[in-house]
Amino acid sequence: xxxxxxxxxxxxxxxxxxxxxxxxxxxxxxxxxxxxxxxxxxxxxxxxxxxxxxxxxxxxxxxxxxxxxxxxxxxxxxxxxxxxxxxxxxxxxxxxxxxxxxxxxxxxxxxxxxxxxxxxxxxxxxxxxxxxxxxxxxxxxxxxxxxxxxxxxxxxxxxxxxxxxxxxxxxxxxxxxxxxxxxxxxxxxxxxxxxxxxxxxxxxxxxxxxxxxxxxxxxxxxxxxxxxxxxxxxxxxxxxxxxxxxxxxxxxxxxxxxxxxxxxxxxxxxxxxxxx
Amino acid sequence: xxxxxxxxxxxxxxxxxxxxxxxxxxxxxxxxxxxxxxxxxxxxxxxxxxxxxxxxxxxxxxxxxxxxxxxxxxxxxxxxxxxxxxxxxxxxxxxxxxxxxxxxxxxxxxxxxxxxxxxxxxxxxxxxxxxxxxxxxxxxxxxxxxxxxxxxxxxxxxxxxxxxxxxxxxxxxxxxxxxxxxxxxxxxxxxxxxxxxxxxxxxxxxxxxxxxxxxxxxxxxxxxxxxxxxxxxxxxxxxxxxxxxxxxxxxxxxxxxxxxxxxxxxxxxxxxxxxx
Numbered sequence: 424x425x426x427x428x429x430x431x432x433x434x435x436x437x438x439x440x441x442x443x444x445x446x447x448x449x450x451x452x453x454x455x456x457x458x459x460x461x462x463x464x465x466x467x468x469x470x471x472x473x474x475x476x477x478x479x480x481x482x483x484x485x486x487x488x489x490x491x492x493x494x495x496x497x498x499x500x501x502x503x504x505x506x507x508x509x510x511x512x513x514x515x516x517x518x519x520x521x522x523x524x525x526x527x528x529x530x531x532x533x534x535x536x537x538x539x540x541x542x543x544x545x546x547x548x549x550x551x552x553x554x555x556x557x558x559x560x561x562x563x564x565x566x567x568x569x570x571x572x573x574x575x576x577x578x579x580x581x582x583x584x585x586x587x588x589x590x591x592x593x594x595x596x597x598x599x600x601x602x603x604x605x606x607x608x609x610x611x612x613x614x615x616x617x618x619x620x621x622x623x624x625x626x627x628x629x630x631x632x633x634x635x636x637x638x639x640x641x642x643x644x645x646x647x648x649x650x651x652x653x654x655x656x657x658x659x660x661x662x663x664x665x666x667x668x669x670x671x672x673x674x675x676x677x678x679x680x681x682x683x684x685x686x687x688x689x690x691x692x693x694x695x696x697x698x699x
Numbered sequence: 700x701x702x703x704x705x706x707x708x709x710x711x712x713x714x715x716x717x718x719x720x721x722x723x724x725x726x727x728x729x730x731x732x733x734x735x736x737x738x739x740x741x742x743x744x745x746x747x748x749x750x751x752x753x754x755x756x757x758x759x760x761x762x763x764x765x766x767x768x769x770x771x772x773x774x775x776x777x778x779x780x781x782x783x784x785x786x787x788x789x790x791x792x793x794x795x796x797x798x799x800x801x802x803x804x805x806x807x808x809x810x811x812x813x814x815x816x817x818x819x820x821x822x823x824x825x826x827x828x829x830x831x832x833x834x835x836x837x838x839x840x841x842x843x844x845x846x847x848x849x850x851x852x853x854x855x856x857x858x859x860x861x862x863x864x865x866x867x868x869x870x871x872x873x874x875x876x877x878x879x880x881x882x883x884x885x886x887x888x889x890x891x892x893x894x895x896x897x898x899x900x901x902x903x904x905x906x907x908x909x910x911x912x913x914x915x916x917x918x919x920x921x922x923x924x925x926x927x928x929x930x931x932x933x934x935x936x937x938x939x940x941x942x943x944x945x946x947x948x949x950x951x952x953x954x955x956x957x958x959x960x961x962x963x964x965x966x967x968x969x970x971x972x973x974x975x
Binding site for chain 1: 762763765767768769770785786789790791793795804807809810811814815816817818819820821822823824872873874875876877908909918919921923925926938939940941942943944945946948950952960963965967969970
């Protein structure tokens with residue numbers, strides 16, 4: 424049995440006798456959950472762990488991955504991550520990881536692995552002007568967490584001074600739907616898993632764009648990775664697209680402090696509010 | 700055996716004895732492919748057909764769906780669409796459709812079905828000012844097609860007069876990465892399948908943003924549906940995000956002529972050029 428820490432040691436993938444099957448213990452460190460809620464596996468962490476498995480089983484870096492969430496994994500459970508690789512021969516490997524708790528499906532992750540050398544490089548998306556993280560203030564972004572839901576203790580978020588309190592105090596609905604923040608995962612060097620954790624800022628940010636405190640139950644987490652450029656803080660630009668029929672939809676662009684576009688996340692989620 | 704036309708009759712889903720298994724004949728009408736290439740099932744059409752299956756097997760409307768492409772289905776082949784529904788009891792059903800040609804996997808579609816009544820409605824994204832379709836000119840967007848690849852004969856695209864020729868003639872690289880167009884599918888009333896067909900404008904548009912003629916081999920097609928508002932033309936706003944490591948990444952926002960945000964598409968693809 425091999426063990427290896429990932430995403431800065433925030434989660435643990437346990438190898439089994441089958442190279443295509445890995446296990447993720449649902450510890451306090453990988454759980455989220457508001458104070459009155461039982462802790463559950465954080466969606467961005469499920470995607471991070473799935474990316475870890477995709478990269479192990481294909482031996483290549485992830486280009487894009489998406490988790491679709493069927494149900495929640497609770498604190499104390501163990502998720503079996505079962506990989507299949509329908510395409511290995513092509514320049515890009517296509518694989519799938521199913522997350523199961525005692526045989527019950529909790530998520531399906533599809534992913535493409537194996538960026539190609541060469542090709543044109545171009546970046547159209549640019550981060551807008553924003554104060555440096557040192558000039559911003561720390562915010563919580565999420566409602567008060569259950570003390571056993573510890574994943575967010577390791578995820579730092581900073582916003583322009585006063586912005587977060589002002590949005591909540593005024594119940595100020597953003598006209599642009601754009602939320603900007605800096606994010607980092609304590610002690611974790613930048614990798615695809617860290618980007619997956621930060622990309623799950625979307626539901627709380629979209630709800631914040633309505634001037635309220637909350638988040639969402641993600642239907643999916645989608646991540647597209649352009650490049651990994653070392654950076655202390657990741658610049659996060661969230662665009663709320665809209666709310667309709669009980670669902671919220673939004674995207675996030677993740678940049679290095681020096682401006683390089685690292686990745687793009689997007690997701691749809693059931694709206695949840697914690698200020699009622 | 701039941702037969703039912705979908706997406707304006709552009710494809711045909713054939714029922715089998717198993718309510719979870721449907722068949723899609725790969726006819727000329729559902730194929731794309733440049734002149735020198737064998738016709739293959741258009742990615743947006745695979746997603747459209749998968750959405751058709753998701754809506755049939757769950758009895759609910761699709762909120763989001765994503766196709767991951769493992770290989771191509773060629774003209775004359777028949778795709779078996781095999782559905783699984785891991786979650787039916789929850790307010791949102793989660794399902795999966797695997798596309799197989801003689802047992803070989805060609806795509807996996809994951810989808811969430813069942814929008815909820817009520818909830819907040821909000822639209823942050825707005826289409827930018829753009830001439831009406833009557834003031835625009837028809838463009839081809841894609842390279843000259845194989846005569847047996849007919850799907851694009853039914854997909855009309857209009858752009859601002861002169862823009863398309865100018866971009867190609869000058870090999871003009873867009874600074875904004877934004878491409879705007881009107882799209883419609885001949886004779887098809889707006890449904891989720893039509894939105895899937897139009898959302899697959901992304902690769903050709905991103906390549907056009909570099910001032911070149913081409914497209915891409917999609918790794919995935921992702922679609923998020925907010926609402927269906929009847930409209931003759933769909934306003935398409937494509938954002939090229941970037942090209943990196945041989946891959947292109949971009950998104951598309953689809954609006955009714957009257958401005959309502961209908962859906963958001965995104966995808967990653969291998970870059971292909973046809974002007975070399």
